[in-house]
Amino acid sequence: MKLAYWMYAGPAHIGTLRIASSFKNVHAIMHAPLGDDYFNVMRSMLERERNYTPVTTSVVDRNVLARGSQEKVVDNIIRKDKEEKPDLIVLTPTCTSSILQEDLNNFVERAQIDSKGDVMLADVNHYRANELQAADRTLHQIVEYYLKKAQKKGEIPEGKTEKPSVNIFGMTTLGFHNNHDCTELKRLMADLGIEVNEVIPEGASVHNLKNLPRAWFNLVPYREVGVMAAKYLQEQFAMPYIDITPMGIVETARCIRMIQKVLNEQGANVNYEDYIDNQTRFVSQAAWFSRSIDCQNLTGKKAVVFGDNTHAAALTKILAREMGIKVVLAGTYCKYDAEWFREQVGEYCDEILISEDNGEIGDAIARLEPSAIFGTQMERHVGKRLNIPCGVIAAPIHIQNFPVGYRPFVGYEGANQVVDLVYNSFTLGMEDHLLEIFGGHDTKEVIHKGISAESDLNWAKDAKAELNKVPGFVRGKVKRNTEKFARERGLSEITLEVMYAAKEAVGA
């Protein structure tokens, strides 16, 4: 048992659901107790999704506990198959159902007989894998399933596309800025004259998976999701994959040069050096920013970076290598993949922290007193408490991290966005600091009579106590409305009764 207040990566089934619901026309059925379908709320709220989330629950209740699911799961699968006609139904176990040890595979086989669509059991151990590992695994599982199926039927198209082409792996629902990143990568590929063959899983149809081998190579921008599927394609179809995250100017160039190498090995004869040079020096603002006086002021400032592997590693490199900022600590919560992280950031930071315990990270931040933090929402709140600005760079994230405007993190536009994020975090901190030195804002004092909070009315003790229970941000309004009510009626003392009467009258 572990005492835990907060977790960075969610439970395994969330990862499976993120993959399943990213595909078009794929439905997930959770084998779970009532209330475990919280995923639907998150997707509907955070992504502001217009469509019903294609996830339902085959509810595990007392009866199931006593007698087993029996026909229930099978019936639910067949019912969903009829109602929504999905291409694929993914039966998703949860931590609860996995200790019941029901033969879910058997249910899937039985349901398959009567279903028009395909039925599959997500093969994930809930006590060993977290959300990210499960997502990687489920994507691999679905890709493998459909490629094997196509192989058996002889439906895999022969040969490669005429022009160089790419599959982009790992774009998922509820991924940090994934949809913007996807648009940016497509633009980048268009600039490089590379056709995008398939993007998976976001928006993809399972019917198209058989076309995956037609691409010249696979691009896996995120360390967490897509590597397993890319490796599978490499083994089975000898497709090369590139797992360099094009985040930051230097890494983007490295990624593009690797693409150049992979394509030229297949006889494309491309040279992207001019493109890289032009983008770096004139189109993107990030390289120029590093030379500008603004950035000079950041030299040697201390920062702490914490997040998932992809974003924490990329940000550490950008800060240290492209902006001259001193990264005193870089950390990740991807404990299962710690080796990779150490290797990536080893030379760019003073200290490495691999931990899933938010208390440990909070303590480290308090000890190091950086000028800025780049982390998850949890680190943002640590920053609030310690008065240190924080830029959010990785999940777990809130609704404000699903911006409507265009905010990629990858590619050349992504580099611009990261510059703004970093610079705004530091200047905010500077401004605060200067204000303190010069005695702070003076606007808390009342200047205009109009917003004065003073009054000539007498508040009874109990009413005053009641007023103090009103949340701070509306207390002033409640007070003013109540006093207005009292004045209009010529009451000089405000008692509890007067307060309630005022509320009833005006909704104070």
Place this chain on the structure above:
Amino acid sequence: MTVAEQPEALTFECETGNYHTFCPISCVAWLYQKIEDSFFLVIGTKTCGYFLQNAMGVMIFAEPRYAMAELEEGDISAQLNDYEELKRLCLQIKRDRNPSVIVWIGTCTTEIIKMDLEGLAPKLEGEIGIPIVVARANGLDYAFTQGEDTVLAAMAARCPNKIIESEKDERNPIQKLLNFGQKKEDTDQAESVFVDHPPLVLFGSLPDPVVTNLTLELKKQGIQVSGWLPAKRYTELPILEEGYYVSGVNPFLSRTASALMRRRKCKLIGAPFPIGPDGTRAWIEKICSVFGIEPKGLDEREAQIWQNLEDYLQLIRGKSVFFMGDNLLEISLARFLIRCGMTCPEIGIPYMDKRYQKAELDFLEKTCHEMGVSVPRIIEKPDNYNQLQRIHEIKPDLVITGMAHANPLEARGINTKWSVEFTFAQIHGFTNARDILELVTRPLRRNNNLKDLGWDKLVAEEAQV
């Protein structure tokens, strides 16, 4: 005149139970705030933790007095000793927070692996010297607000019996501190405004301002509230003796009600719940009638409230409301909204205790007849998929639903109100009737502002259900 029609009676149906609701462990979110000296330990898995973390939003960053005891593979396969593990965590909690009570929330996993929390608690309680209350608020048995019911039912057993005279001064030290300097005569005088009636204890967790408000409403009728279950602090749980009267303020407290009746031998006053001015009045009248008191001034009071609501009532009169059902407040809210002039084709509800809610159900039926509208169909354990088909068919003016369906419905041009807000907003008593309508009318007011823009359906046609 045509043949006198027999007024229709309420009908109850039961669907598949495939619906969306919050897990009952969410009750820790409001209960840890209500019971200020408590600590809630949820014994479950990452799934439970993930839900709480996301559902509680920013509260999670405020050093909440709740934590997960996250079960690991060793716990599931009994390689680790439950007692030792729980002792280790509870000692850590005692050291860091020193609460007056630790509430263990049992989850689906503890049920399945049959962890004997009720058996372990008294033993550990003796060893570490902090009361441990066990509530099995799991998704196998309960929905959302029923979580509070399981906690309060467990707390009911901890309420002190007859108070020992020597302890009288020691109880409530804080209260004593607050009364500092107040003369004894003042207190006596204050008590004399009350009619002589047997002690009354109310149950249900409400924000403190609402507690003060309802207590004051009863005081106006000369009724003294001897205590609330729960109180602000665990150490202030009310005294419960055999023969005390109890009354519930929320519709989802049926287990607590039966615990109070069967185990504490209290008498339950079954009344409609004080939600909406009509409900509040009926609630007060019922309590008065039990104590043989003639209620004073309720007519004018209720009329006054309705009059103040007129601007909101104009917006909803004649409109229809559909409850998908997830928090058990549905019957009371529907009854209030029908009294406001709305129609209601369907009330979905997770669980319907017809005995505990009897007075409320009768009141609903009566309200429908008085307002001349047909009674709603009440659907227990609804099936969300079927409900969506019905919603798209009858196109209600407002759907009260969970967040999973709200945005998709809005994108299809159907107004929604997020049901969970009714659980956290102050909706009890005369004073808060406006707050309920503020919530109910918000989508309608918003749409009045946007109505001429011509983009009420924002989803491609083929994507319809």
